[in-house]
Amino acid sequence: MLKSVSDIIIPDSKLAVGAAELLREHGDTLLWNHSHRVFLFGALQGKNARVKFDAELLYISALFHDLGLTKKYSSPDKRFEVDGANAARSYLQQHGVPDESIRLVWDAIALHTTIGVAPYKEPEVALIYSGVGYDVMGENFESISEETREQVVAAYPRDNFKNKILPAFLEGFKHKPETTFGNIKSDVCELLLPGFKRTSFCDCVLHSPWKD
Template sequence: MTKFIADVKIPDSKLAAEAAELLREHGDDLLWNHSNRVFLFAALQGNRIGAKYDSELLYISSLFHDLGLTPKYSSPDKRFEVDGANAARDFLHSRGVPEESVRLVWDAIALHTTLGIAEYKEKEVALLYFGVGYDVMGEHFELITEEVRGQIVDAFPRDRFKQKILPAFLEGFKHKPETTFGNIKSDVCELLLPGYKRPSFCDCVLHSPWSE
């Protein structure tokens, strides 16, 4: 059956269902509910502004956007966003998805925590960024009504999300905190990782091997 939540259709193609199964297999309830809320908030924003976007690609991007935090997809040396993007690329390539669509999904996932850039990219990239910011930090909170938010949270509960998501982030990259240099996830390491000292770009410049 076609499923609608807050008047947004959940993509139900074979590709979408397989992506959902993969997140269910390798993620947990926290990531499952978060990823689905991200899609719904993103789609609502797209509909609100009258954007033309590929709902299936936005859904798959949402499902994969945090998979780089999971043991299955976490690399020893790459940003978790890149790990998730690479996992999505492999998944889509294996199913014969056109390269332009694969690139779009890769960019959406890889850039979903990149402030000041993602919102100016293609609609799917910008909308995923919006959905993540809405669910994690409540950005532009007033754009979605309390009633609609309630419908989404009823379907995909938050369940103390604010308290759980930061430790979940850290769990995904505590073995490679250096990958958070220059991005917002270094805040997570600074807050929760004992002994972590945030690298400084200024130190990198001042202590470079250049003689002058």
């Protein structure tokens, strides 16, 4: 475990280390490196914007944000984001974390793919969203210097991340593609899942049981 990257200290409390051990056990190298980059890129953007945030909660949110894709935490019928959020909530409850902190972590994980909402929430929620957006899609790419980006990637390599992450997403919810309705992850199903047909909100309205 690294202690810091680019002047961002990686939390090493008992709570943080325990969460990291769960990711190590149930995730893989792709999720390990991605989750740490999400924390670092989120924290760096928060630092640059002079936003106050709880680094421990941000770190734990990052570690759990994609754990809903793993066999251990994946439910048969919930969005993977909710599975990860529920796993984090259970973990934090077991360690006596205050309800308000648990709510922040739950929201950060559950909303990390929700465009247009998460950026307006509390700092921990907004920074997980921006950390994910930075690592996955390069959003606000120039907000972090090339030198800093290289330090983060040297510590937690991308290793062909662009081409690996989409199949990894699909693997996590191909057994329940209907849970991607109304979410950007339906794009993944449309691209990679043979025979997938998006649910249309308009069809839901026009074919509802109402007579009018």
